[in-house]
Amino acid sequence: MASTITTVITEDRAAQTTELAASATSAAAGRSTFSLPLLYGSPGQPTPTERGQGPFESYPYSELLPKVFPKAHNIGEPLEDFVHIDPGMRALSHPDPRKFLKNATKVGDFCPTIGTEVEGVNLAKLALEERDELALEVARRKVMVFRGQHDFFEAGGEFWKEFGSYFGRAYTHNLFVTGRLHVHPTGGHPEDLPEIHMIYRDENTVYYDTENITRGMWHTDMSHERQPPGLTAFFLFAHPESGGDTFFTSGVEALKRLSPGFVAYLKTLRQIQSAVDPIQVTRNGTRTRNIRRPCVTTIHPLVRRHPVTGEESLFLNPEATKGIVGYKKQESDLILNFLYDHIAGGLEGQMRVKWAPKTVVLWDNRVTMHSALFDFAGSPERRHGARITPQAERPIPALDGIQLD
Incomplete structure (x- = not known):
């Protein structure tokens, strides 16, 4: 079996190299479905045009607005399980797994435990082995921020799908198949691009939350799915001059800060996650959303193990975690609220x-949480971005023998 997989990987890599070259050639020739204009920056503070601001009538990314939403009573089939192969596994055997950074003009860490900022590396031109190395480095650093990605933005929708699919690829019937890109169950997307999740906020859609002190909430994207996302890409076409930042936190570091005995206890726990509430009702509770497929309820471990690095991480989500299996609500809330406070602090x-x-930000959704900052409510500026969301493996319990079904 091992030799069969090795042969398949070798043959598949050759085929993927051909596909990647064709994709890059198509983008360069301007044949991509959504080829975007380049708005080159200048030294110093970006201009409003460079930040995607200005009159809505002349907004250059209007074709990428979230226009297609699910229709009522048009519910599709639930997602099927698949065998995910993380490309970072291949990079573990590379002589220099960080070789893809060799031409970088800047590589600096945000802090010792999470986050690296990179300049001078062109994500759109990475070879397949370099993509493998990228996957491994994102898994190790949790979040990577790539600046100056003009080619990535220009390449457009078909390239974005191909790029994301590489990190969500499935292995089935002794063959690699196109990766699973998650389609948001309620969110809007551009025409013909259901796999690219779009977010859009401006002075008409950003509101102050009158029921809560803050609208920010640490969360993990689509964690209620049986196979939640892994390496995730996010980039903004338009952003405010000030505000609208994104925060990230490491579930690995949060777990390490707890005492060994408590960690051992947490590893024995399973959680119930469901998307019923966040999907059916908007955050301000004013209307019911249409959905693309049935809502699911899933059992996940509270502590998961990363398939490539072997690191253990807290894995929970205030938006989707409903309780701990076998515990009464008050008991479950006591544990979960402690962990939420611990993560936030x-x-x-x-x-x-x-x-x-x-700027393109890549993060490993399996071992991080994040939150956008909506501190620009009332500002006339817009915040418009795209998320590429490859699905990964079903969460692996940190404690062997934990049953999820």
């Missing part, structure tokens, strides 16, 4: 990304 594992034109 764990400054040693946190970082903050300030957005700049042509």
Whole structure:
């Protein structure tokens, strides 16, 4: 079986190299479905045009607005399980797994436990082995921020799908198949791009939350799925001059800060996650959303193990975690609320990304949580971005023998 997989990987890599070259050639020739204009930056503070601001009538990314939403009574089939192969596994055997950074003009860590900022590396031009190395480095650093990604933005929708699919690829019937890109169950997307999740906020859609002190909430994207996302890409076409930053925190570091006995106890726990509440009702509770497929309820471990690095991480989500299996609500809430407070207050594992034109952020959704900052409510400026969300493996319990079904 091992030799069969090796042969398949070798043959598949050759085929993927051909596909990647064709994709890059198509983008360069301007044949991509959504080829975006380049808004080159200049030294110093970006101009409003470079930040995607200005009159809505002349907004250059209007074709990438979230326009297609699910229709009522048009519910599709639930997602099927698949065998995910993380490309970072291949990079473990590379002589220099960080070789893809050799031409970088800047590589600096946000803090020791999480986050690296990179300049001078062109994500759109990475070879397949370099993509493998990228996956491994993101797994190790949790979050990577790539500046100056003009080619990535220009390449457009078909390239974005191909790029994301590489990190969510499935192995089935002795063959690698196209990776699983998650389609948001309720969110909007551009025409013909359901796999690219779009977010959009401006002065008409950002509101102050009158029921809570803050709208920020640490969360993990789509964690209720049986196979939640892994390496995730996010980039903004438009961002405010000030505000709208994104915070990240490491579930690995949060777990390390707890005492060994408590960690051993947490490893025995399973949680119930469901998307019923966040999917059916908007955050301000004013209307019911249409959905693309049935809502699911899933059992996940409270502590998971990363398939490539072997690191253990807290894995929970205030938006989706409903309780701990076998515990009464008050008992479950006591444990979960402690962990939420611990994560929120764990400054040693946190970082903050300030957005700049042509920035692409990659993070490992399996071992991080994040939160956008909606501090620009009332501002006339817009915040518009895209998320590429490859699905990964079903969470692996940190404690062997934990049954999830």
